[in-house]
Amino acid sequence: MSDLTYGEQTNRNKLTDHNMSADELVFFVNGKKITEKHADPEMTLLTYLRRKLGLTGTKLGCAEGGCGACTVMLSKYQPHLRRVLHLSVNGCLAPLCSLHHCAVTTVEGIGSVAGKLHPVQVRTVSVTCVGHIIGAVVADTQAHAQRAAKAVRITYQELQPVIITIQDAITHQSFFQPVRTIQRGDLDQGFTQADHILEGEMHMGGQEHFYLETNVTVAVPKGEDGEMELFVSTQSATKTQSLVAKALGVPASRVVIRVKRMGGGFGGKESRSTILSTVVAVAAQKLKRPVRCMLDRDEDMLVTGGRHPFYGRYKVGFMKSGKVVALEVTYYNNAGNSMDLSLSIMERALFHMENSYSIANIRGRGYLCKTHLPSNTAFRGFGGPQGMLIAESWMSDVALSLGLPAEQVRRLNMYIQGERTPYSQILDHITLDRCWDQCLEVSSFNQRRAGVETYNRDHRWTKRGLSVVPTKFGISFTALFLNQAGALAHIYTDGSVLLTHGGTEMGQGLHTKMVQVASRTLGIPSSKIHITETSTNTVPNTSPTAASASSDLNGAAVHNACEILLHRLEPYKTKNPKGCWEDWVNSAYFDRVSLSANGFYKTPDLGYDFETNTGRPFNYFSYGVACSEVEIDCLTGSHKNIHTSIVIDVGNSLNPALDIGQVEGGFMQGVGLYTLEELKYSPEGYLFTRGPGMYKIPAFGDIPTDLTVSLLRDAPNDKAIFSSKAVGEPPLFLAASVFFAIKDAVTAARKESGLSGPFRFDSPATPERIRNACEDRFTKLCPPAEPGTFTPWAVVV
Numbered sequence: 076m077s078d079l080t081y082g083e084q085t086n087r088n089k090l091t092d093h094n095m096s097a098d099e100l101v102f103f104v105n106g107k108k109i110t111e112k113h114a115d116p117e118m119t120l121l122t123y124l125r126r127k128l129g130l131t132g133t134k135l136g137c138a139e140g141g142c143g144a145c146t147v148m149l150s151k152y153q154p155h156l157r158r159v160l161h162l163s164v165n166g167c168l169a170p171l172c173s174l175h176h177c178a179v180t181t182v183e184g185i186g187s188v189a190g191k192l193h194p195v196q197v198r199t200v201s202v203t204c205v206g207h208i209i210g211a212v213v214a215d216t217q218a219h220a221q222r223a224a225k226a227v228r229i230t231y232q233e234l235q236p237v238i239i240t241i242q243d244a245i246t247h248q249s250f251f252q253p254v255r256t257i258q259r260g261d262l263d264q265g266f267t268q269a270d271h272i273l274e275g276e277m278h279m280g281g282q283e284h285f286y287l288e289t290n291v292t293v294a295v296p297k298g299e300d301g302e303m304e305l306f307v308s309t310q311s312a313t314k315t316q317s318l319v320a321k322a323l324g325v326p327a328s329r330v331v332i333r334v335k336r337m338g339g340g341f342g343g344k345e346s347r348s349t350i351l352s353t354v355v356a357v358a359a360q361k362l363k364r365p366v367r368c369m370l371d372r373d374e375d376m377l378v379t380g381g382r383h384p385f386y387g388r389y390k391v392g393f394m395k396s397g398k399v400v401a402l403e404v405t406y407y408n409n410a411g412n413s414m415d416l417s418l419s420i421m422e423r424a425l426f427h428m429e430n431s432y433s434i435a436n437i438r439g440r441g442y443l444c445k446t447h448l449p450s451n452t453a454f455r456g457f458g459g460p461q462g463m464l465i466a467e468s469w470m471s472d473v474a475l476s477l478g479l480p481a482e483q484v485r486r487l488n489m490y491i492q493g494e495r496t497p498y499s500q501i502l503d504h505i506t507l508d509r510c511w512d513q514c515l516e517v518s519s520f521n522q523r524r525a526g527v528e529t530y531n532r533d534h535r536w537t538k539r540g541l542s543v544v545p546t547k548f549g550i551s552f553t554a555l556f557l558n559q560a561g562a563l564a565h566i567y568t569d570g571s572v573l574l575t576h577g578g579t580e581m582g583q584g585l586h587t588k589m590v591q592v593a594s595r596t597l598g599i600p601s602s603k604i605h606i607t608e609t610s611t612n613t614v615p616n617t618s619p620t621a622a623s624a625s626s627d628l629n630g631a632a633v634h635n636a637c638e639i640l641l642h643r644l645e646p647y648k649t650k651n652p653k654g655c656w657e658d659w660v661n662s663a664y665f666d667r668v669s670l671s672a673n674g675f676y677k678t679p680d681l682g683y684d685f686e687t688n689t690g691r692p693f694n695y696f697s698y699g700v701a702c703s704e705v706e707i708d709c710l711t712g713s714h715k716n717i718h719t720s721i722v723i724d725v726g727n728s729l730n731p732a733l734d735i736g737q738v739e740g741g742f743m744q745g746v747g748l749y750t751l752e753e754l755k756y757s758p759e760g761y762l763f764t765r766g767p768g769m770y771k772i773p774a775f776g777d778i779p780t781d782l783t784v785s786l787l788r789d790a791p792n793d794k795a796i797f798s799s800k801a802v803g804e805p806p807l808f809l810a811a812s813v814f815f816a817i818k819d820a821v822t823a824a825r826k827e828s829g830l831s832g833p834f835r836f837d838s839p840a841t842p843e844r845i846r847n848a849c850e851d852r853f854t855k856l857c858p859p860a861e862p863g864t865f866t867p868w869a870v871v872v
Contacts, residue, residue, distance in 0.1 A: 102174040104128060105184030114172055121145045121166030124181060132182035133166050140165035143361070150178040202231065203412040205761045206378040206449040211354045213366060221371075237447055239760045240872050241278070241386045241407045244444035251414050251443040255685060257425045258438040259497045265401025265436030269392030273476055276389070277468045279461050279838040280871060281409070282382035282454060282748045283764075285772050286581075288338025290379065291369035292352045294359035301325040303356055308337045309348040310579050311619040316611045322353040323360050327611075330356075334609040337581035341744070342453030344581075345619045346415055347379045373765040381754070382454035383408040383420055384872050387465035392436075393473050397484035401436040402469070404428050406462065409872050410443045411450035417443045420453065422553050422685075424462030426692060429497060431507055431545040432470065432488040437497045447760050448872060453621060455744060459548055460808045464749070464838060467544060467811055471818060472833035481815070482520070482543050486511065489545065498683060500691050506724045506790050507545055510700040514543060517785055518702035518720035527704065531823045536709045538849075539717070540820030543702040544812040548805040549693030550623055550795075555682050557618040558694075560628035562674035564593065564636040568664050570657040572597070572604045574636075577617030578629040579609045583803060584733035585625055591729055592630045592796060596637035599656050623801035626729065627694070628676060630796035636674025643668050695794045697801055698787075699723035701742070701809035703779065705816040709824045710853075712846030714750070714817055716779040721809055723784070726792035726800035738784050738806040745810025747773045750817065750840045755869040763869060779813075814840055824849040 100111040104124070124130040124147075136144030145166035153160050202209060209229070214220035238249050266272055293306040303323060309315050312332040320327040337344060351368060359366040370378075385408050392401035406424055410417035421441035428439040470488070474481040492505050515521075520543060527539045552558050562576040574593055580586045586606045594601040611617070618628065647662040648654070654662075663670060683690035704718040721738060728734045751771050755763040764770040791798035817840045825834070828851050836848055847854060 100172060100175055103178040105180060116172050118171045119167055120169040120171055120174065123171050124166060130181050130183050138167050140168045148180040204447045204449050208350060208378060211358060213358050213362065237759060239446055239448060239756060240870055241384060241409050241444050244446055245407065249445045251410055251445050255421055255425055255441045257497050257688060259688065260436030262401055262403055262436050262438055266392040269400050270395045271476065272392045273472055274390045275469060275472050275833060277387050277465050277837060279385045279464055281384040281451060281754050282752050283376055283770055284341045284343030284381060284454060286339030286341060286343060289370045289372060289375040290348050290351045292355040293365065293367040294356045295365045296359050296363055300329060302329045303360065304331045305352060305356060306333050307348065307352050308344060309334060310340045310345045310621055312579065312609055312611050313617045314346065315349050315352050318349045318353050319356045322357055332611045334579045337579065340581040341455045342621060343379060345453040345621050347452050376765045377762055378449055380411055380449040380451040383417065383451045385461035389469045391469045391473060397473060397477055397479050397487050399432060399434050399473065399488050402434050404439045406441040407444055409446055409451060411446055411448040413450040415450040415452050419553055420458035424458035426498060426549055427459045427462040428466055430463040430466040431490055431547040433490045433494050456804045456807050463546065463808050464811055467815060471815060475833045498692060499688055500693065506787060507547060507698045510698050510722045510724055510787055511545060513785065514700040514702050514720055514722040517722065517783060520702055523704055535827060537706060538709060538820040538823040539704060539706045540816040541704045542812050542815035542819050543700060544809065544815060545700045546805060546808045548697045550697055550801045551678060551681055551692065551694045552622045552624060553692055558678040558681055559618060560632040560676050561614045562629060562632035562636045563613050564640060564672050566640060566660055566670040568661055570603060570660050574604055574606050574633065575613045576629040576633055577614045578625040579620040583737060584730065587733060588626050588729045589629060589633050592633045593637050596634050597641060623803040627795045627801060631676035632674040634796060635676055636672045639672040695792060697724060697805040699805055699809055701812040703812035703816045705813060705820060707817060707820045707845055709849040712842030714845060716777060716813060718781040719779040721784045722787060723806060724787040724790050724800060725802045726790060726795065727798040728786055729797060729799045731786060734786065734802045735784050737802045741806035742810050743773050743778060745807040746777060746813055749810050749814040749838050753839050753841055756872055758870055814838060817845060821845060821848045
């Protein structure tokens with residue numbers, strides 16, 4: 076209780092001061108001495124605090140000690156323990172006369188007298204968004220709990236100003252710190268050298284995770300020593316363990332988090348799942364019985380946040396050939412009402428601000444906008460898809476301004492072997508050019524381009540577009556300490572193997588790959604190997620299953636554990652070369668050799684310093700290229716995905732079937748991000764688009780009619796387990812090929828109206844945006860409203 080307004084020694088002095096009259100009731104409230112000579116024996120502490128002292132922060136609720144609204148902290152010196160004991164008591168049940176020589180702390184007394192509010196007070200004083208959790212109701216059924224929660228009525232005073240959008244934050248200078256910058260080369264020299272300079276901007280909307288299984292936690296108190304066991308749908312077992320332990324006031328060693336599997340995560344359960352787990356754990360501790368909570372879909376969407384909306388401003392200098400020689404870009408993300416992971420997300424956006432292009436003179440700056448929305452969080456790609464989309468926007472503008480094919484300008488600017496990124500990391504083992512050439516070949520790009528041009532000449536009100544887009548995605552956590560993993564392997568005397576590791580299974584096939592790694596290392600069939608779950612009492616201090624690094628990190632840790640076991644079994648294999656696996660295991664057991672091993676791995680040679688722009692933030696890069704063809708209806712704005720060819724470098728794939736599934740799934744999730752999914756908020760920050768009825772995710776009809784995925788051959792990666800590469804996040808951005816194919820089709824439609832050159836085209840490419848971008852005589856009948864004359868029913872955040 077180091078954050079109380081008085082310390083342990085002060086309490087001891089106050090609570091052991093017996094120089095008082097025997098008929099006086101003496102106690103302390105928030106550090107102030109209270110003397111009552113004629114205390115009412117029937118008065119409760121709650122009544123005294125509210126009526127006599129005016130401390131109304133202690134609330135009158137059920138008056139039976141069940142709701143906790145009247146909870147205060149009672150401190151009393153225990154001579155036999157020689158320390159002050161702190162207890163939580165219900166003010167409505169505590170007789171005032173029982174407080175002799177005690178100290179009471181109410182919500183008004185929390186914090187420092189120096190002036191700064193305690194975090195509990197800050198959270199109690201103000202609600203900073205719609206969806207801000209202010210409490211929990213516990214009942215015998217979910218339906219009863221929901222009915223009770225809906226019955227709660229709270230009177231709010233409206234906050235001013237209301238900051239919802241990125242533009243609101245810019246206007247009111249509402250930012251979290253720090254501001255991140257990456258710079259390389261000489262911008263002034265680059266812009267002086269350029270034949271042309273172009274400025275532009277782009278906004279990209281957020282995205283809801285929409286995992287099949289919403290956030291859910293079951294907390295089971297163990298009945299002794301403050302132990303608690305939680306079954307959680309989370310990507311971050313250790314983070315959940317740490318926060319639950321803090322909430323319960325117990326060491327982390329007394330909290331066990333178990334994760335069997337999740338029904339999807341996509342980053343949404345990396346940090347935000349803890350807001351549910353901590354509440355459920357506190358309720359279970361209070362009631363001393365198991366408590367379960369699973370959010371409904373609309374509740375989950377309202378409180379957990381999603382992908383960060385981004386806004387980018389750019390200034391690009393380029394030559395007549397299309398070669399970019401200077402770039403200045405400023406990113407703003409909508410962080411919401413707390414930092415969460417917003418800084419790391421902005422850092423990754425800056426690390427990908429040039430996508431796959433070599434630019435000698437470049438500067439990127441990133442601002443985190445503090446707004447009155449639920450805190451946005453990690454989502455597959457973690458800022459990369461936002462940073463790269465804005466990069467492709469200015470690359471598209473360069474091509475349009477010069478009247479050159481976009482694919483020609485992209486290919487001209489692409490990285491080659493040995494070049495440096497803006498953060499000074501040298502690119503080795505680059506396969507971008509191979510992916511590009513193979514994608515053009517498998518997609519029959521030249522024939523498709525000719526077909527698109529023919530179609531557009533023959534059709535006025537429908538147009539087709541074609542685009543080919545590359546990606547370069549850095550693999551590693553940008554937070555250095557997270558690039559580590561552990562594993563635990565047991566061999567039983569029947570030859571079966573029980574394996575566990577720090578990663579969590581959410582449908583991506585991680586456990587399958589880990590079984591394959593163990594099988595290959597031990598030289599036994601995968602049928603002998605079993606993974607039960609992920610738990611904090613088997614592998615401690617785990618990193619989140621995120622950043623596309625889980626197979627790399629946990630695979631290497633599993634490999635390490637299995638190699639230790641193999642080394643122990645080697646003498647018995649040598650003695651009995653004709654024996655089988657079970658023979659060697661039993662020989663080792665009877666020889667009293669440990670058949671259990673811990674494995675560990677940390678990614679070597681990582682670390683980046685923003686101040687000096689030195690270091691190596693990524694272990695390696697994953698490369699890919701996608702070509703997409705679409706058709707739009709110029710009158711309705713609808714579009715149809717005709718064809719997509721994807722070529723992606725996954726190294727020597729651990730499991731091609733799983734990897735192709737990840738590529739297809741990631742690509743379609745990106746199609747939703749860039750063309751379909753749009754979050755609509757009221758001007759006050761209330762989310763309208765909750766649930767599948769209001770929020771459109773990709774359906775079967777949105778899958779390209781012709782979709783092919785090719786894994787690049789003969790591209791081993793010496794920096795990951797068995798020469799493999801990460802596959803979770805890199806494919807998502809390839810869906811930008813659909814977005815820019817739509818923009819290509821819109822460009823063809825605009826030519827019909829005599830329009831040419833760059834134009835702003837924000838993401839997602841909804842029917843409304845497509846239709847309005849296809850400017851014609853009909854759109855001129857609906858001019859935009861004059862500033863200040865129109866209040867929209869919904870805002871883009």
